[in-house]
Amino acid sequence: MKLKLVTMAVGAVMAAAPVMADLVFPSLSYRTGPYAAGGIPFADGYADYFTLLNERDGGIGGVPINMIECETGYNTQKGVECYEATKGEGALVYQPLSTGITYQLIPKATADDIPIHSMGYGRTSAANGKVFSHVFNYPGNYWNGASGAINYLLETNGDDLKGKKIALVYHNSAYGKEPIRTLEELQKKHGYDLTLLPVDHPGQEQKSQWLQIRREKPDFVLMWGWGVMNQVAIQEAANIRFPMENFIGIWWSGAEHDVLSAGDKANGYKALTFHNVGREFPVFDDIQKYVVDAGKAAGAGDQIGNVLYNRGMYAAMLAAEAAKTAQEMHGVADITSGQMRDGMEALMIDEAKMVSLGMPNFGPSFNVSCDNHGGPGLVGVTQWDAASQTWSMISDYKPTDMDVIGALIAEDSAAYAAENNIAESCN
Amino acid sequence: MPESLLYGTEVVLNGLMAGVLYALVALGFVLIYKASGIFNYAQGVMALFAALTLVGIMEGQIPFAHLINAMFGTELHHFGWHVPAFLAILLTMVVMVFLAWAVQKFVFRHLVNQEPIILFMATIGLAYFLEGFGDLMWGSDIKTLNVGLPQGGSFWIEENTQWLGFGNENFYGFFLDRLDIIATFIAAILVVVLVLFSQYTKQGRAMRAVADDHQAALSVGISLNFIWVMVWSVAGFVALVAGIMWGAKSGVQFSLSLIALKALPVLMLGGFTSIPGAIVGGLIIGVGEKLFEFSVGPYIGGATENWFAYVLALIFLVFRPQGLFGEKIIERV
Numbered sequence: 233m234k235l236k237l238v239t240m241a242v243g244a245v246m247a248a249a250p251v252m253a254d255l256v257f258p259s260l261s262y263r264t265g266p267y268a269a270g271g272i273p274f275a276d277g278y279a280d281y282f283t284l285l286n287e288r289d290g291g292i293g294g295v296p297i298n299m300i301e302c303e304t305g306y307n308t309q310k311g312v313e314c315y316e317a318t319k320g321e322g323a324l325v326y327q328p329l330s331t332g333i334t335y336q337l338i339p340k341a342t343a344d345d346i347p348i349h350s351m352g353y354g355r356t357s358a359a360n361g362k363v364f365s366h367v368f369n370y371p372g373n374y375w376n377g378a379s380g381a382i383n384y385l386l387e388t389n390g391d392d393l394k395g396k397k398i399a400l401v402y403h404n405s406a407y408g409k410e411p412i413r414t415l416e417e418l419q420k421k422h423g424y425d426l427t428l429l430p431v432d433h434p435g436q437e438q439k440s441q442w443l444q445i446r447r448e449k450p451d452f453v454l455m456w457g458w459g460v461m462n463q464v465a466i467q468e469a470a471n472i473r474f475p476m477e478n479f480i481g482i483w484w485s486g487a488e489h490d491v492l493s494a495g496d497k498a499n500g501y502k503a504l505t506f507h508n509v510g511r512e513f514p515v516f517d518d519i520q521k522y523v524v525d526a527g528k529a530a531g532a533g534d535q536i537g538n539v540l541y542n543r544g545m546y547a548a549m550l551a552a553e554a555a556k557t558a559q560e561m562h563g564v565a566d567i568t569s570g571q572m573r574d575g576m577e578a579l580m581i582d583e584a585k586m587v588s589l590g591m592p593n594f595g596p597s598f599n600v601s602c603d604n605h606g607g608p609g610l611v612g613v614t615q616w617d618a619a620s621q622t623w624s625m626i627s628d629y630k631p632t633d634m635d636v637i638g639a640l641i642a643e644d645s646a647a648y649a650a651e652n653n654i655a656e657s658c659n
Numbered sequence: 660m661p662e663s664l665l666y667g668t669e670v671v672l673n674g675l676m677a678g679v680l681y682a683l684v685a686l687g688f689v690l691i692y693k694a695s696g697i698f699n700y701a702q703g704v705m706a707l708f709a710a711l712t713l714v715g716i717m718e719g720q721i722p723f724a725h726l727i728n729a730m731f732g733t734e735l736h737h738f739g740w741h742v743p744a745f746l747a748i749l750l751t752m753v754v755m756v757f758l759a760w761a762v763q764k765f766v767f768r769h770l771v772n773q774e775p776i777i778l779f780m781a782t783i784g785l786a787y788f789l790e791g792f793g794d795l796m797w798g799s800d801i802k803t804l805n806v807g808l809p810q811g812g813s814f815w816i817e818e819n820t821q822w823l824g825f826g827n828e829n830f831y832g833f834f835l836d837r838l839d840i841i842a843t844f845i846a847a848i849l850v851v852v853l854v855l856f857s858q859y860t861k862q863g864r865a866m867r868a869v870a871d872d873h874q875a876a877l878s879v880g881i882s883l884n885f886i887w888v889m890v891w892s893v894a895g896f897v898a899l900v901a902g903i904m905w906g907a908k909s910g911v912q913f914s915l916s917l918i919a920l921k922a923l924p925v926l927m928l929g930g931f932t933s934i935p936g937a938i939v940g941g942l943i944i945g946v947g948e949k950l951f952e953f954s955v956g957p958y959i960g961g962a963t964e965n966w967f968a969y970v971l972a973l974i975f976l977v978f979r980p981q982g983l984f985g986e987k988i989i990e991r992v
Binding site for chain 2: 263264265266267268269272404428429430431432433434436437439440441443444446447449459460463464467470471472473489492493495497527532
C-alpha cells in the first residue's frame with residue numbers, strides 16, 4: 233500500500249512538472265566531398281563541446297542538448313534542404329558553415345524567427361543588427377580580416393606601406409571577392425599598390441597567377457582561399473621561392489591540412505585568426521576525460537587542438553553561452569529560437585568568463601548589441617612552424633579599421649534594406 | 660629580347676607543361692571510349708581512388724579503419740610499416756586491376772548492347788560509388804604524397820636562361836617546375852608505350868577490333884570480357900599516373916576527382932578516340948589558356964582559364980566536329 237502511494241505521488245509530481253524538451257542545435261556539417269578535410273574537424277569540435285556540456289553539466293541550465301547533424305557536402309542546395317529538414321525539430325540556432333548557404337538562409341531564418349551565426353564568413357554587412365535582425369557574425373568578419381592583415385603589415389613595416397606592392401590571390405567567388413572593397417578603401421588611406429589575382433574553382437591549377445607574382449614581385453601576398461586552392465597556392469609560392477613570412481592567408485586558409493602537403497617549404501606561412509590555436513587549454517582536458525575517453529567523441533578524437541576543431545568548439549561555446557544568456561533573460565530553461573536570438577544579441581564574453589570555461593585567451597572579449605551583431609572585429613595572426621607542425625599566435629587580437637569597415641557595413645546593409653523593404657529597427 | 664616576349668615564352672613553356680598534365684587525365688577517357696564506346700565519367704574519381712590507395716599502402720594505413728573502429732570499438736589506424744614507393748605503385752596497380760575486373764563483372768557485363776547514354780549514366784553511378792568507397796576505405800583527410808618526385812622551380816633552367824634578358828634585372832630566367840618536366844617525360848613514355856601496345860601487340864589489335872565492332876570481334880574468338888577488363892586496367896594505370904602527378908602538387912584529397920573537368924575541353928579538341936589527339940589537344944588547351952590569361956586576362960579581370968579552354972575547344976569543333984584527330988563517323992541510311 234505504502235509503495236502504491238509513493239508511486240502515485242511520484243507519478244503526480246511528474247505529471248504536474250513541465251515537460252522539458254531538449255535544446256536543439258543543428259549542425260550543418262560536411263564530412264564528405266572535396267571540402268571534407270576542413271568540415272570534419274569543425275564538426276567534431278562543435279559536437280564534442282555539446283557532448284561535454286551534456287556529460288559534465290547535464291546540458292545547459294539543466295536541459296539536455298540535442299545536436300542534430302545534417303550533411304551538406306558544402307553544397308548550398310543540400311544546406312537549404314538540411315535547414316528545412318531540421319528547423320521543425322525546435323532548432324535554436326544555425327551555423328550554415330558556408331557563405332552560399334548563409335545567403336540562402338538569411339531571409340528564410342528571419343521569417344522563421346531562428347537566428348543564424350555565421351562566424352567569420354557569410355554576409356559581412358550582417359553585422360548591422362538593425363537590418364539583419366536574425367544574423368550574427370561575431371566576433372569578426374572578412375572585412376575585419378582584410379583590415380587586420382593590413383594593420384599587421386603596417387605594424388611590421390614601420391607603419392608605412394606607401395609604395396609597397398600587395399597582391400590578393402582569391403577564390404573567384406562571392407566569398408573570395410569579399411575583401412576587395414575593403415582593401416581598395418585601405419589602399420587610398422595607406423598608399424600601397426594592390427594587384428588582384430582571381431583563381432577559378434576549385435583552384436587546382438594556379439600556374440598563371442604565380443608566374444604573374446614571380447614577374448611582378450609583390451612585397452606581400454594575401455590569400456582568400458578554400459579547399460584545394462590553399463594547398464596549391466602554398467605549394468606554388470614555395471615553388472617560386474616566395475618568402476613565406478610575407479604570405480598571409482585569411483582564417484579559412486590557415487589550418488594544418490593547408491600547409492602539411494607543402495612540407496618544410498611552408499615554414500613561416502601566416503594566417504589570420506579570431507581564436508587561439510593549439511590544445512594547451514583546460515577545456516581540452518575535460519573533453520578528453522568526459523568525451524573522448526568515454527568513447528563519445530564525434531570523430532576519432534585525433535582532431536583536438538587542430539585549428540578548425542578549435543573553431544568548431546569555439547562556435548559551440550558561443551552558442552551555449554548565448555543560450556545561457558537567453559535562459560537568464562527570459563527566466564526559462566527551455567528556450568525558443570526567438571529567445572535564443574535575444575540571448576545572442578545580449579551576449580557578453582569577457583576574459584573572466586573565458587577562464588571559467590577553461591579557455592583563457594582563447595578568443596577576444598566582446599559584447600553583442602542590436603547595433604553591432606559583428607562584435608569588435610579583433611584579428612590575430614598565427615604562423616606555421618613546419619618542424620614542430622604547429623601553429624602559434626604571433627600577434628594578439630588587435631582592433632581593425634572600423635572607420636572604413638563601419639562605413640562599408642552601413643552602405644551595404646542600407647542597400648539590402650532598400651532592396652528588401654526592411655526598416656532599420658531594434659527589438 | 661623584350662621583356663614581354665620573354666615572359667610570353669615562359670608562359671608558353673608552362674602552358675605546354677600544364678597541357679601535358681591535362682592530357683594525362685584525358686588519356687584515360689580516350690582508352691575506354693576507344694575500346695568500348697563508354698564515356699567514363701568516373702575517370703577523375705579513378706585517379707583519386709588510385710592516389711588514395713597508393714598513399715594508403717605506402718603509409719601502411721589499415722583499409723576501412725574508421726568503419727572497423729566504429730563497429731568494434733577498436734583503435735586501429737596503421738599496420739606500423741611503410742612500403743617503398745615502387746612496391747606500393749605495383750600493389751596499387753593490382754588493386755586497380757581488381758577494380759577493373761569488378762567494374763566489368765558487376766556493372767558493364769550486364770549492360771552490353773545498351774544505349775551509350777545508359778552506359779554513361781552507369782559511369783556516373785560508378786563515380787559516386789567509388790568516391791564514397793574511397794572515403795570509407797582510406798578516410799577523407801588530405802594526404803601528403805611523396806614518391807620522391809622533385810618539386811619547385813629548376814635552378815639550372817633559371818640560371819642558364821637568365822642571359823636571355825641581356826642584363827634586364829627584372830628577368831630571373833625561365834621558371835619551369837621540375838615536377839612538370841618529369842610529368843612531361845612520363846607522359847611521353849606513356850603515349851609511346853600505349854601506341855606501340857595498340858598497334859603492335861595481339862591484345863592491342865584485339866582491343867582495336869573490339870572498338871570497331873565488338874560482335875565481329877566476338878565471332879573471331881576475341882574475349883570481350885578479357886579485353887574490357889584489360890582496357891579498364893590500363894585506364895586505371897593512366898589514372899594512377901595522373902593521380903600521382905596531381906596529388907604530388909596538392910596532396911591527395913577529394914577535389915582531385917575534379918581534374919576530370921580539365922580533360923573535357925582536351926577531349927573535345929583532340930577527339931575521343933585518338934591517343935595522340937589527347938596529347939596534342941592537351942598542349943593546345945594548356946598553351947591557349949595560359950597565353951590568353953597572360954595577354955587578355957589582366958584587362959577583363961582574370962580567371963579566364965576555365966572558360967577559355969572550353970571556348971577554344973568549341974572554336975575547333977566548328978571546323979572539325981569530330982575533334983582534331985577523332986574519327987569522322989558517316990552513317991548511311
